Amino acid sequence: MSEKNFIENDFCITFSTVNGSGSATANTTIMRALFKMGIPVSGKNIFPSNIQGLPTWFSLRLSKDGYLARVEKDDIVVSMNPATLSKEIEYITNGGVLLVPDDYAVHDIRPDIIVYPMPIKKLIKDAEVAPGLRDYISNMVYVGILSQLLGIDLDLVYKALDFHFKGKLKAIDQNFNVVKSAFEWAQHNIEKRDPYTVKKMNGTDGCIMSDGNAAAALGSIYGGVQFSAWYPITPATSLAESLIEYLPEFRIDPDTGKDTYAVVQSEDELAAIGMAIGAGWGGLRSMTSTSGPGLSLMSEYIGLAYYAEVPVVIWDVQRVGPSTGMPTRTAQGDLTMVNFISHGDKNMIILIPGSINECFEFGWRAFDIAERLQTPVIVLSDLDFGMNQWMTKKFIYPDQPMDRGKVLWEVDLEKMLKKHSGEWGRYRDIDGDGIPYRTLPGNMHPKSGYFTRGTSHTEDAGYTEDPVIWETLFARIAKKFETAKKYLPNAIADYKQNAEIGIISSGSADPAVVEARDLLAKQGVKTNYLRIRSIPFNDEVGDFIFKHKRLVVIELNRDGQLHQLLTLSFPDAAAKMKKSAHMDGLPLTARWVEKQILENEENS
Amino acid sequence: MTTQVAPSASLNLNKVGLSRNDYKGAPSTLCQGCGHNGIAAQIVAACFEMNLVPEKVVKFSGIGCSSKSPTYFLGRSFSFNGLHGRMPSLALGGMFADRTLKGFGVSGDGDTASIGIGQFKHLVRRNLPMVYIVENNGVYGLTKGQFSATAERGLMLKKQGTNPYLPVDIAMEALISNATYVARSFAGDPKQVKELLKAAIAHNGIAVLDIISPCVTFHNHENSFHSYSFGKQHEEPLHEISFVPARDEITVDDFEEGTTREVELHDGSHVILKKLEKEYDPRDRWQALRMLEEAQVNNWLITGLIYVSPETPSMFDIYNIPETPLNRTPDSKLRPSRESLDALNDKMF
Numbered sequence: 001m002s003e004k005n006f007i008e009n010d011f012c013i014t015f016s017t018v019n020g021s022g023s024a025t026a027n028t029t030i031m032r033a034l035f036k037m038g039i040p041v042s043g044k045n046i047f048p049s050n051i052q053g054l055p056t057w058f059s060l061r062l063s064k065d066g067y068l069a070r071v072e073k074d075d076i077v078v079s080m081n082p083a084t085l086s087k088e089i090e091y092i093t094n095g096g097v098l099l100v101p102d103d104y105a106v107h108d109i110r111p112d113i114i115v116y117p118m119p120i121k122k123l124i125k126d127a128e129v130a131p132g133l134r135d136y137i138s139n140m141v142y143v144g145i146l147s148q149l150l151g152i153d154l155d156l157v158y159k160a161l162d163f164h165f166k167g168k169l170k171a172i173d174q175n176f177n178v179v180k181s182a183f184e185w186a187q188h189n190i191e192k193r194d195p196y197t198v199k200k201m202n203g204t205d206g207c208i209m210s211d212g213n214a215a216a217a218l219g220s221i222y223g224g225v226q227f228s229a230w231y232p233i234t235p236a237t238s239l240a241e242s243l244i245e246y247l248p249e250f251r252i253d254p255d256t257g258k259d260t261y262a263v264v265q266s267e268d269e270l271a272a273i274g275m276a277i278g279a280g281w282g283g284l285r286s287m288t289s290t291s292g293p294g295l296s297l298m299s300e301y302i303g304l305a306y307y308a309e310v311p312v313v314i315w316d317v318q319r320v321g322p323s324t325g326m327p328t329r330t331a332q333g334d335l336t337m338v339n340f341i342s343h344g345d346k347n348m349i350i351l352i353p354g355s356i357n358e359c360f361e362f363g364w365r366a367f368d369i370a371e372r373l374q375t376p377v378i379v380l381s382d383l384d385f386g387m388n389q390w391m392t393k394k395f396i397y398p399d400q401p402m403d404r405g406k407v408l409w410e411v412d413l414e415k416m417l418k419k420h421s422g423e424w425g426r427y428r429d430i431d432g433d434g435i436p437y438r439t440l441p442g443n444m445h446p447k448s449g450y451f452t453r454g455t456s457h458t459e460d461a462g463y464t465e466d467p468v469i470w471e472t473l474f475a476r477i478a479k480k481f482e483t484a485k486k487y488l489p490n491a492i493a494d495y496k497q498n499a500e501i502g503i504i505s506s507g508s509a510d511p512a513v514v515e516a517r518d519l520l521a522k523q524g525v526k527t528n529y530l531r532i533r534s535i536p537f538n539d540e541v542g543d544f545i546f547k548h549k550r551l552v553v554i555e556l557n558r559d560g561q562l563h564q565l566l567t568l569s570f571p572d573a574a575a576k577m578k579k580s581a582h583m584d585g586l587p588l589t590a591r592w593v594e595k596q597i598l599e600n601e602e603n604s
Numbered sequence: 605m606t607t608q609v610a611p612s613a614s615l616n617l618n619k620v621g622l623s624r625n626d627y628k629g630a631p632s633t634l635c636q637g638c639g640h641n642g643i644a645a646q647i648v649a650a651c652f653e654m655n656l657v658p659e660k661v662v663k664f665s666g667i668g669c670s671s672k673s674p675t676y677f678l679g680r681s682f683s684f685n686g687l688h689g690r691m692p693s694l695a696l697g698g699m700f701a702d703r704t705l706k707g708f709g710v711s712g713d714g715d716t717a718s719i720g721i722g723q724f725k726h727l728v729r730r731n732l733p734m735v736y737i738v739e740n741n742g743v744y745g746l747t748k749g750q751f752s753a754t755a756e757r758g759l760m761l762k763k764q765g766t767n768p769y770l771p772v773d774i775a776m777e778a779l780i781s782n783a784t785y786v787a788r789s790f791a792g793d794p795k796q797v798k799e800l801l802k803a804a805i806a807h808n809g810i811a812v813l814d815i816i817s818p819c820v821t822f823h824n825h826e827n828s829f830h831s832y833s834f835g836k837q838h839e840e841p842l843h844e845i846s847f848v849p850a851r852d853e854i855t856v857d858d859f860e861e862g863t864t865r866e867v868e869l870h871d872g873s874h875v876i877l878k879k880l881e882k883e884y885d886p887r888d889r890w891q892a893l894r895m896l897e898e899a900q901v902n903n904w905l906i907t908g909l910i911y912v913s914p915e916t917p918s919m920f921d922i923y924n925i926p927e928t929p930l931n932r933t934p935d936s937k938l939r940p941s942r943e944s945l946d947a948l949n950d951k952m953f
Contacts, residue, residue, distance in 0.1 A: 032953050163953050208952040222945065224938030226930055227700055229693075250940040258926035260933050262700050266693065267726040274686065274693025274723070278664075281684055281694075282701020283931035285938065300687055308684075364939075394949040397942045402935045441682040442702035442929050444659045451675065453685040463675070 007195045009039045009064040009203075011075035013146070016088050018081050020052030022136030025164060025175070026143050027058040028389060032160035032209065033152050034062060035391055040203040042068040042511070043389050044587060049234070049327045055084045065518075066203055068390065069511035070587040075196060078142045079104070089113065097194045099142060114194045118145055123185060127178045140175050144182025149190065150198045154183060208394050212359040212385030216289070216315055217242030218395065219363015221250055224402055226284035229264045229275035231294060234327050235383035236317040239289040240265075269294035273301040273314070280305070280312040281452060283407065283440035285367045289315035292334050293324065295341070295378075302376050303342025304454035309427070309436065309477070311370035311377075311405070318382040320585050329585030330383035332507055335561040338378050339535060345474070347481040349377045350535040351489065354510040356392035358533070359385060362489070364398050369487050371405035373435060373480055382556075384508040384587045406437040410445045417447065425460035426450040427473060434479030481536055488534035491541050499526035501597060502548035504577075506532040506562060508587060509554050515590035520597055527597065532562065537569050545570050551577045552600050554593055558583050619655040627652045629679040634669060639791030639817030639832075640739045644676045646794050647708065647737075650801035651678060654849070662698060662705045666691035666720060669746050670712030670739035670817070678708075689720025692727035692736075696919075699732060702929035703920045706805060707734030714744050717753040717772040725781040728810050732919045735804045736812045738774050739791075741819040742830035749822035756829045756903065761822070771829075775910055776896045778812040779889065785811035786892070786911040790835040791818065796907060802847035803909065808870035809918045816905065835905060842886075842895075842908030844878035869914045877909065886912050 013030075017023035024045070031043045042061050048054040061071055076097040077088045082104050092098060095112050102117035109115060120141045129137050147157055158176055165171040210218075216239050220228075225247075230240035243263050251261045266272040272288045279286035290298065295316050305312050318334045320326035339348055351366055353359045362379050370377040408416055408424075416424050416437065424447065427436045436459075439448040450461040458464045459473060505513045510531055517527050530544040545551060545566070551573070553563040560579030567574045580596040582588065616623050627648040632641050651661065658680035665671035667688035674683045686694040695709050716724045716738050727736070742755040751759065751767045754774065759767040778786045785807045787800045797815060804811030816835055818824050824831045843865070850872035865877045867886065877886070885891060892911040899906045 035953070160953070208949055210952055218948065222939055224935065226933065226938065227697060229697065250944065251938075253926065253937060256926050256928075257924075259924045260926070260930065260937055262923050262925065262930075264696070267722055270690060271693035271696075271723050271726065274690045275697035278684070278686075278694040278697025279700050280697070282698045284697075284701050286697065301690065304687060394952075395945060397945050398939070402939055404935070439682075440701065440931050441662045441698065442659075442705055442931060443682075444657070446659065446680055449659060449680045449682045451683045451685065454687065455685070 005195050006197045007075070008197050008199050009062050009201060011196050012059060012061045012071050012073065013076040013078065014074040014088065014091070015058040015060070015078045015142070016081050016084055017056055017139070018053055019047055019050060019056040021080070021139065023056070023058065023080065023139045025136070026139035027060065029143055029157060029160040029164060030146060030152065031060050031389060032163065033147070033156040034198060035204055035209055036156040036159060037153055037198060038201045038204050039064065039198060040066040040068070040391060042391065044070050044384070045388055046586065047328050055081055062198065064201060064203060067511065067515040067590070069515050070589050072589050072591055078146065080139065080142070095195070097196065099145065116145070116149070116190055118142060119185065123178065123182055127181055129174065129178065133174070137175060137178050140178035141182040144179040145186045145190070147179065148183045148186035149192060149194070150196060152198055153200070154180065204391055206394055207391045209389050209391055210356050211238070211387055211389050212353070212356050212381050213239035213317065213387065214242040215356045215359035215392070215395070216363045216379070216381060218246060219360035220287060220313070220367070221246055222360075222398055223364030223367040224285050225287055225367070226261050227276065227279035227286040228288065229266045229272040229279075230289050231266050231269045231272045233291045233294050235319055235387045236289045236291045236294070236315065238387065239315055239317060269297040270301070273298035276312050276314070277301055277305045277310050280370070281310045285371070286311070287313040287315065289317065291317050291319050292321040292337070295334060295337065299342045303344060303346065305376045306342065306346045306348070307477070308452050308454055309374040309438070310452070311374050313366040313370050314376060314378045316378055316380050317386040318380060320583065326585045328383070330508070330556065330587055331583050331585065332380070332382060332509065332556040333558070333561070333583065334380065335557070336559075336564055338380060339565055347478060347536065349373065349375060349481070349484060349488065351377060351379045352506045352533055353379065353381060353385065354507055354531050354533060356385060356390045357395065360395045365489065368403040372403050372487055373484055374405060374438060375480065380507060382508050406435060408437050408439050408443070408448070410443060410448070413439060413443065413445045413448055425458075427457065427459045427461060429476050429479070433483040434476050435483060484536060485538045488536070488538060490538055491533055491544070492531045493540060493544050494529045496521070496526045496528060499528045500548070500550060501525070501527045501601070502544060502551040503527050503529045503554060503597065504532065504544070504551060504562070504566065505529070505554040509556055512588035512590045512593050513554055516593035516597065519590055519594045525597065525601065535565065537566070541566075542570060545573045545577070549576060550600065550604055552580050552597055553577055554580050554588070554596065556583050556588055557581050618652055620657050622652070622657075624648065624652050626658060626680065627678055629674070629676040632673070632676040634672065635821045637820040638669070639741060639815075639819070640670055640673045641676070642791045642794060643737065643739055643797060643815055643817055644673050646797040646801060647677045650798050650805065654802055654805050656706055656805070660705055662707050664691045664695040664698060664707065664709045666711050666715035668712040668715045668744070669819075670710055671715055673739070674708070674710050689715050689718065690723055691715065692720065692723035695734060696727060696730070696732050699734060700925065701931040703925050704927065704929060709734055709736045711736070711738050713738060713740040713742060713752040713754040713774070717774055717777075721772070721777065725777060728778050728781040728783045728812065730919045731784055731809045731916060733807070733809055734811070735801065736810060738812070738814050739817040740774060740814055740830065741817050741823055742771075742828070743819050743823035745819045745822055759828055771900075773896060773900055774814040775812070776893070776900070778814070779892055779896065779911055783812050783911065784809035784913040784916045787812070787909050788814045788816070789907045790816045790839050790905065792832055792835045793839060793907065796841065796845060799845045799847045800909060803845070803869065803873075803875045806847070806849070806869045806871050806873040807912070807914065809913075809916055829903060829905065838905050840904055840906050841880060842884045842906060842910070843880055845909055846876045846878070848874040848876060867912055867914065875909060875912070884908075886910060
């Protein structure tokens with residue numbers, strides 16, 4: 001094969017294995033080694049709701065142009081699961097590669113596919129691996145063979161293993177020896193017939209690798225989280241577990257040796273939210289993390305926190321619903337539920353991070369917003385962000401001091417009383433921005449205490465059923481959500497010269513939209529793009545909609561939930577906004593987005 | 605019995621310079637004669653006598669008649685009236701804000717023994733230091749007279765007919781969830797309620813008080829377990845209980861040798877239990893369970909300190925929480941430094 005026919009740093013490898021077989025270690029090792037070679041990579045774990053024995057896939061995309069979205073076709077398939085082999089072959093691109101253990105029966109394979117059999121059993125036997133570890137370590141054979149075939153630097157494979165096994169030499173060596181012998185075997189026994197190759201580049205400068213849940217947890221730590229209550233649920237579990245992992249490093253008071261935080265695994269989500277709201281009311285930076293089913297359970301308490309004006313941060317790492325749905329697959333299907341959560345009229349603050357870095361940023365920012373506005377803040381992440389490893393810009397230190405909102409301690413309350421002829425009320429709108437002042441338990445001023453309730457109350461926190469008082473106070477709460485807009489992250493608009501089409505999207509749909517816009521531009525179809533980052537929508541959203549005659553709202557759900565909310569907020573624009581929603585549990589692809597835009601152009 | 609109490613500057617003021625009025629709340633809106641009002645009065649008395657500063661007390665409740673009652677005591681204290689059956693979780697989060705506060709949770713049998721039984725038992729299991737009062741009347745009062753889970757089998761109510769189920773025993777539920785303080789009392793026995801409350805306040809852990817508190821409107825039949833008349837006629841105390849605060853000298857002159865049992869609580873205070881008919885050691889969990897079983901089988905209303913384990917670590921001990929209130933932690937101790945993030949970024953792959 002001549003040099004110019006090589007496909008360099010721009011293809012997709014899918015690893016097909018059974019879960020519980022240790023393949024995740026092998027797959028992330030390859031991904032990390034490629035990342036260290038400076039090649040932009042993204043990995044998608046497609047896994048079953050099961051612990052051991054069912055098919056699982058890991059798609060690893062290399063993109064010299066830095067695209068991180070999922071792609072629909074595989075260039076290379078490493079098949080370690082005979083049960084799914086025939087299906088995977090269908091997805092291999094024309095002229096693609098199949099690596100398969102040499103004892104698999106491979107019949108009637110498409111003639112265009114290049115097959116490399118791998119002597120897994122023999123190499124593992126030669127490596128003298130302990131019988132109990134054979135299954136796990138056999139995955140290292142394909143790490144070695146692929147490294148040789150593609151040109152992955154073995155030193156970087158070693159580095160990746162070192163990181164994974166946290167420097168434990170025995171484990172590193174055991175795995176690396178297999179990688180090395182497989183590499184050497186391939187050197188002597190495989191004649192390369194495929195075009196795929198990797199080469200060092202500098203596409204990952206200033207980047208790190210993280211999953212969104214770890215980023216959210218770390219962001220929360222830089223936001224000064226003091227209390228987290230949670231209940232295990234895929235795909236949110238690793239967010240709380242990351243808090244548990246990292247908090248001891250940062251938040252044991254060196255003066256006292258005591259913990260300045262508490263993470264409580266509750267008995268269920270009903271309790272998790274109750275605890276988080278109790279702590280938020282008590283003046284702690286308080287959070288919970290869950291997924292759709294958990295959020296459904298939390299609904300009633302969130303309504304109380306809204307009406308009683310208690311700050312709390314709730315992370316919803318979305319998965320496919322309704323009901324148990326597809327617990328291990330990704331979706332943007334909770335948006336309308338979150339917007340209207342709990343009974344009665346209300347407003348919800350929703351933050352939607354669109355990258356791993358924003359998971360970190362919204363981790364700390366969410367506390368500032370919740371305490372400033374004294375209301376629940378729901379952050380909508382999803383499984384794709386939460387559980388997959390992504391390359392992302394290094395985490396950025398908060399650019400503003402912590403905003404603890406309108407809290408009155410003893411001295412502040414005394415001043416307030418002097419200024420207002422001896423009176424204050426927990427729910428009075430003194431500043432005219434709809435946000436009242438609050439005192440916290442433990443405040444020793446005899447006038448600090450007040451009664452918090454989800455039942456109707458006066459400005460001074462007394463019980464009432466007076467219709468006028470109800471309506472006045474309830475209108476004042478609504479006003480907070482006008483004030484809110486200046487505290488929320490703006491939508492980000494990107495305009496191209498003479499573009500007429502407006503794309504609106506949010507969250508993890510972003511990578512597919514970004515890539516699709518480039519694909520479209522190559523065909524002369526110019527687009528503008530608005531990525532929504534918070535609700536209530538700020539003015540940028542209205543401006544963007546106003547400026548376009550044709551808009552397409554791209555999202556990963558069935559009903560077009562973002563489209564629904566935009567239609568409610570901008571009813572005059574309903575006719576020109578096209579719903580483009582799709583949800584099969586997999587992240588969106590650029591090809592799909594491209595097709596949506598082109599179809600919309602044809603039809604308009 | 606006598607205890608030597610330091611004389612106050614004024615007879616009407618306690619050691620923290622407050623009068624009984626400083627512990628009162630808004631006038632009750634519950635029914636005349638409701639057992640809950642009597643309990644609220646004893647909470648006022650206990651807090652006054654224990655010299656608690658109202659600002660150092662925080663109240664929690666769920667939903668139901670009982671859960672309304674925090675309005676009727678300690679009006680200066682912070683209070684949070686949460687959701688049905690979900691006071692325990694709310695209280696847990698709230699108490700972490702400042703561990704130096706004394707917590708009171710007030711719940712009912714509907715709130716605790718039905719929707720809230722899970723949260724109740726888990727709060728107990730975690731040993732969060734607070735007083736957990738169940739005002740137990742066997743009936744849903746606020747919805748006008750339905751059976752609760754603590755109603756006895758065979759009870760007849762106007763709209764519901766006859767209750768076919770055996771009751772949930774709150775004290776037993778607490779005990780088998782490893783509660784560190786379990787008591788049962790009767791709203792018609794205010795002295796005992798008060799002494800049990802004082803010991804509960806001093807206890808470093810969860811203190812569950814199952815107080816039979818008759819509902820005069822919907823459930824006060826002559827012979828039903830939760831009525832005044834039944835309680836007055838059938839209450840059988842395990843012992844006569846007195847609470848002696850820490851640093852007060854115990855003078856046992858009035859007690860005959862071998863007639864009392866003392867339990868020292870975590871803060872150095874004591875519970876003095878004067879023996880009545882039978883020997884009873886509240887530190888013996890097995891004996892406590894057997895007593896509760898017998899009482900349930902025979903429909904006996906046995907009251908007193910059922911079980912106490914003063915030295916079991918509290919949830920705050922387990923969580924290594926500082927004595928200084930978490931909610932007063934300065935921002936500088938909450939947000940890690942810029943340098944630490946640089947180091948973290950370098951450490952990430």
